[in-house]
Amino acid sequence: MSSSPAALRAEALESLLIEKGLLDPAVVDDVIERYNERIGPMRGAQLVARAWTEPDFKQRLLADGSAAIAEYDFEGGQVDKLVVVENTDTVHNMVVCTLCSCYPWAVLGLPPKWYKDPAYRSRVVREPRAVLSEFGTDVPTDKTIRVWDSSAEVRYMVLPQMPPAWRSADVGTLAERVTRDSMIGVEVLA
Amino acid sequence: MDGIHDLGGKHGFGKVQTEADEVAFPERWQGAVFTMVNSLFFSGVAHNADHFRHAIERIDPVSYLNDGYYGRWLGGLETLLVEADRVSQADINERAITLGAAADGRIAARPNPQPDVFPAEAAAANAQASEDMPPSAHRDVEQAPRFAVDETVRTITTSVPGHTRLPAYARGAPGKIVAWHGAWVYPDSNAHGQGEQPQHLYTVAFSGADLWGSGGDSGLEVCLDLFEPYLLKG
Numbered sequence: 001m002s003s004s005p006a007a008l009r010a011e012a013l014e015s016l017l018i019e020k021g022l023l024d025p026a027v028v029d030d031v032i033e034r035y036n037e038r039i040g041p042m043r044g045a046q047l048v049a050r051a052w053t054e055p056d057f058k059q060r061l062l063a064d065g066s067a068a069i070a071e072y073d074f075e076g077g078q079v080d081k082l083v084v085v086e087n088t089d090t091v092h093n094m095v096v097c098t099l100c101s102c103y104p105w106a107v108l109g110l111p112p113k114w115y116k117d118p119a120y121r122s123r124v125v126r127e128p129r130a131v132l133s134e135f136g137t138d139v140p141t142d143k144t145i146r147v148w149d150s151s152a153e154v155r156y157m158v159l160p161q162m163p164p165a166w167r168s169a170d171v172g173t174l175a176e177r178v179t180r181d182s183m184i185g186v187e188v189l190a
Numbered sequence: 191m192d193g194i195h196d197l198g199g200k201h202g203f204g205k206v207q208t209e210a211d212e213v214a215f216p217e218r219w220q221g222a223v224f225t226m227v228n229s230l231f232f233s234g235v236a237h238n239a240d241h242f243r244h245a246i247e248r249i250d251p252v253s254y255l256n257d258g259y260y261g262r263w264l265g266g267l268e269t270l271l272v273e274a275d276r277v278s279q280a281d282i283n284e285r286a287i288t289l290g291a292a293a294d295g296r297i298a299a300r301p302n303p304q305p306d307v308f309p310a311e312a313a314a315a316n317a318q319a320s321e322d323m324p325p326s327a328h329r330d331v332e333q334a335p336r337f338a339v340d341e342t343v344r345t346i347t348t349s350v351p352g353h354t355r356l357p358a359y360a361r362g363a364p365g366k367i368v369a370w371h372g373a374w375v376y377p378d379s380n381a382h383g384q385g386e387q388p389q390h391l392y393t394v395a396f397s398g399a400d401l402w403g404s405g406g407d408s409g410l411e412v413c414l415d416l417f418e419p420y421l422l423k424g
Contacts, residue, residue: 003219003289003290005291005292005295005296006219006257006258006260006261006264006298007217007219008286008289008290008291009264009268009282009286009291009297009298010219010220010222010223010226010260010264011219011222011286011289012282012285012286012288012289012291013226013264013267013268013271013277013282013285014219014222014226015285016277016281016282016285017226017229017271017276017277020276020277022229022233022276023225023226023229027225027229028218028221028222028225028226031221031224031225031228032214032215032218032221032222032225035213035214035215035221035224036213036214036215036221039214040214080326080327080328081328081371083369098196098197098198098199098357098359099195099196099197099198099243099355099357100195100243100246101259109214110214112208112209112212113207113209113212113258113259114206114207114208114209116258116259117203117206117207117258117259118197118200118203118255119203119204119205119206119207120206121197121198122197122198122199122200122201122203123203123206125198125199125359125401125412126198126199126359126398126401126402126405126406126407126410127406127407128407128410129407130407131206134205134206135206135208141408141409142409143409144409144410144411145407145409145410145411146395146411146412146413147410147411147412147413148413149198149357149360149412149413149414150415151355151356151357151414151415151416152355152371152374152377152391152415152416152417153239153327153328153374154371154391154393154415
């Protein structure tokens, strides 16, 4: 496989920084392993499952997301301010960053590629219903679609609605069923 | 700046392309760029997140669209390393060609020959704050907020050449304050070495009709986090 120009330039820069003592190559491999294997959206899923099953926690999470997650000590979990927005029978929430690619790393890990691509960033603030349909998601036309464009250091996560059929499941099972996309707001759980 | 990064509302990018079972770094170089960018903050090359975001905004616009997310980070990374005199572009070119890159390939980085100057004390403090993660951008100020929740406001129409966090699509639009977050470091000054100048930050809700007329979805509301200098009394 031939390397892309960006890959070659990154490799050039990496080798120069290593020679100058500005970068430790072992750190690169450690970071890749950490994010590829361990840091993902499961932390957000835990929060959602707990909010569904513990009304007190849900209230705390919606009132002050950063305070509610402080007790978890998530790895790489620094976030200045986390705001959790709740999907209801009348409002469907979606998260985007049109100016760069701000994303709630603390609870969802690093964002998927599509979240950072121009197609998603340009369209969600204007035609979210068309974007949702490309994800196979249908939101009734009488629901408000509220799009959160992350333009400062506040980070947003969606609290999706729990499908009624899941009511008897325990919190661990629920956490396994909550998807990353439902917490960005491009999927409705069913 | 009215750069290619300000994508909100632009037409022509086609469908959202998703990938199944995607990992954070499908290719090694992407993880290397991520790690190198983090090291910029500890080593005092990137002075704060705003400084880095603006470096990305300044890269070659064709590269911005072509090179993907970590390609954009690579452009910002190289821009700041060259501006800080840690490595020369000639050395990077030479090394990349040795590794197999084309000699006339497009280069994303756009280092400014006369970069913004960051005061030495502030630069040192920022490097230390990065080392002691997390560096918070929240600040306490004595100045009272100018606007209240539920108040109607209008965004300014000013286009600025430097870094700003008011997207072009939300300029000159009426909206309503729905939350107040206290005062935060002001990206417009902080990105350029002009100090933190903390400003009150509000979440402002805009109706789709006020942003796009009849050209947007019905039943749409867009919420943005906006700094006080972006807002006028409604």
